Amino acid sequence: MSLELKLKLAHGNFELDIDQVFASQGVTAIYGPSGSGKTSVLRAIAGLDKSASGLIKFNNRIWQNGSEFIATHQRALAYVFQEPSLFEHMSVRANVEYGFNRVPPKQRIISSDEAIQALGICGLLDRDTQTLSGGEKQRVAIARALCSSPDLLLMDEPLSALDKRSKTEILPMLVALRDKLSMPIIYVSHSLNEVARLADHLVLMEQGRVIASGDIQSMLTQLDLSLAKDVDAESLVDAIVVAHDEQFELTYLDSSVGRFSVLRRPLAVGEKVRLLIAARDVSITRQQQQDTSILNIFPAIIEQIESVGTAQVTVRLKANNLPILARLTRKSAALMNLAVGDSVYLQAKSVAIL
Amino acid sequence: MFSESDITALLLTLKLAGISTLVLILFGTPLAWWLAKSAWRFKFLLEALLALPLVLPPTVLGFYLLVAFSPQSSIGHAFESIVGQPLAFSFTGLVVGSVIYSLPFVIQPLQNAFIAVGRRPLEVAATLRASPSDRFFSVVVPLAKPGFLSAAVLGFAHTLGEFGVVLMIGGNIPGETQVASIAIYEHVESMQLASAHWLSAALLLISFCLLVLVYAANPKARVLRL
Numbered sequence: 001m002s003l004e005l006k007l008k009l010a011h012g013n014f015e016l017d018i019d020q021v022f023a024s025q026g027v028t029a030i031y032g033p034s035g036s037g038k039t040s041v042l043r044a045i046a047g048l049d050k051s052a053s054g055l056i057k058f059n060n061r062i063w064q065n066g067s068e069f070i071a072t073h074q075r076a077l078a079y080v081f082q083e084p085s086l087f088e089h090m091s092v093r094a095n096v097e098y099g100f101n102r103v104p105p106k107q108r109i110i111s112s113d114e115a116i117q118a119l120g121i122c123g124l125l126d127r128d129t130q131t132l133s134g135g136e137k138q139r140v141a142i143a144r145a146l147c148s149s150p151d152l153l154l155m156d157e158p159l160s161a162l163d164k165r166s167k168t169e170i171l172p173m174l175v176a177l178r179d180k181l182s183m184p185i186i187y188v189s190h191s192l193n194e195v196a197r198l199a200d201h202l203v204l205m206e207q208g209r210v211i212a213s214g215d216i217q218s219m220l221t222q223l224d225l226s227l228a229k230d231v232d233a234e235s236l237v238d239a240i241v242v243a244h245d246e247q248f249e250l251t252y253l254d255s256s257v258g259r260f261s262v263l264r265r266p267l268a269v270g271e272k273v274r275l276l277i278a279a280r281d282v283s284i285t286r287q288q289q290q291d292t293s294i295l296n297i298f299p300a301i302i303e304q305i306e307s308v309g310t311a312q313v314t315v316r317l318k319a320n321n322l323p324i325l326a327r328l329t330r331k332s333a334a335l336m337n338l339a340v341g342d343s344v345y346l347q348a349k350s351v352a353i354l
Numbered sequence: 355m356f357s358e359s360d361i362t363a364l365l366l367t368l369k370l371a372g373i374s375t376l377v378l379i380l381f382g383t384p385l386a387w388w389l390a391k392s393a394w395r396f397k398f399l400l401e402a403l404l405a406l407p408l409v410l411p412p413t414v415l416g417f418y419l420l421v422a423f424s425p426q427s428s429i430g431h432a433f434e435s436i437v438g439q440p441l442a443f444s445f446t447g448l449v450v451g452s453v454i455y456s457l458p459f460v461i462q463p464l465q466n467a468f469i470a471v472g473r474r475p476l477e478v479a480a481t482l483r484a485s486p487s488d489r490f491f492s493v494v495v496p497l498a499k500p501g502f503l504s505a506a507v508l509g510f511a512h513t514l515g516e517f518g519v520v521l522m523i524g525g526n527i528p529g530e531t532q533v534a535s536i537a538i539y540e541h542v543e544s545m546q547l548a549s550a551h552w553l554s555a556a557l558l559l560i561s562f563c564l565l566v567l568v569y570a571a572n573p574k575a576r577v578l579r580l
Contacts, residue, residue, distance in 0.1 A: 046481055047480075048477050048480070048481075071480070071486075072477075072480035072481055073479075073480045073481075073482075073483050073484055073485050073486075073488075073489075077481065078481055078482065079477075079478070079481035081474070081477075081478065083474075085474050085475065085477075085478050087475060087478070087479075087493060087497075088497070089493075089496040089497055089499075090496075098479070098482050098484075098492075099482030099483055102482060102483040102484055102488070103483060144482065145481070145482070148481075148482045148483055154481075
């Protein structure tokens, strides 16, 4: 499976020009500021914007090439819009089954029950769409998209219009879907947090062009990119649950950085999780501290130092070859005389688990 | 109460309104859809042309139709050579006249309803594998239902009240072109005021019941609110 794009598009002053091959598995996030052309790319892939010219090839099937143009309904994709856009003249159940009924039975890879279960909308099925909350509507819209058994799922900032509670409710559902489904997902977002939690690959866009792309771990920690300069800059570590500490109510997780201790979570031993460490929660010491309350301390080597604004620096550390960011004040960096190549210890004050 | 000819006239009126409404919806729907979706730069010319029956005196429209229907004109001649009878002073001629006369009353609510549906529901349906015709019938028609209802009621009611055009192109042939409004006019002309009363009351009642039915069935819909 692969998605190949060579697209050009002009809308007034805005110009889009991209040449990109998307990963065939997992979630690829298209990340960038608003107006950078993320949605335009997604609409072109879906065939919703016919003014884009160029090539779109999915799984060796040409969707668009020159004057050749496969209509949207003949592309095996599904699209989740920023607004839920439910069909108001139909019940919730009819919405969910709209796409399902239009897919030949042999091509169905997801049953409507599975989708309903995954999004937790069982209790909403007989409701009128107008009585649902924003978060409920979007869950129905996602289930509706899944039910059309797409080979490619496109999501255009599906959480950005929702309140915080709905976001924290839906994001883990999306993470679970990512791990369960085989179809690639292209996820447009301008929220670094969503991207860090969900994406496997990242395509960074600015002013209609792709600035950089790669796997999420390295993209998050490249100091020359906007992601590492963000206030919410964070590093990502893949880990596996190894044990629970009954006495102190902690969970231990192993990663290539070392063993993490976090507050006990209802996770099964052997379960794979993603750890997120905010750059501002990481501090650096020259010697390994003994008299500290911080549990997560790992040896690392300073790889790069970059100023952020006037008072802060971001330090890119390599802990057993895994990149971790630390945000320090410029004063601390100067007092400690930090330099590239130094062996130090990183201390992570808090670690988020997904 | 009603003479036999009055009942014939009433039934003919309902038949004319019914058939005209059917034809109007069948032809008006694709036309209104095109008007709602097209970005053609000279679309306004067609829109102005289609709105003409709203402002023209029915006699003007009737006069031109009469000219077009005459066997000397190409339209009238073609119709007569195919069907074998002239278009003028025939029921078919009345249907053609009514359709043209009531077209804006059908086109405008439909066009507005189609615009109100917007692009998004159609895009969603397309990404869920619905073909263009599938999208039209499963999404546009149900969402534009109030528009269809307005269009049908207005088309029907407007044809029911038609007088000038009928007088010009249909004349007053009982059972063929003598509709209720013409029969009322004739009753008044010949001082049969009681008959005129009964027939007028019948038209009033039919129109009122029709509208009550529609408003009652769609309390929230924007029916007939032009």
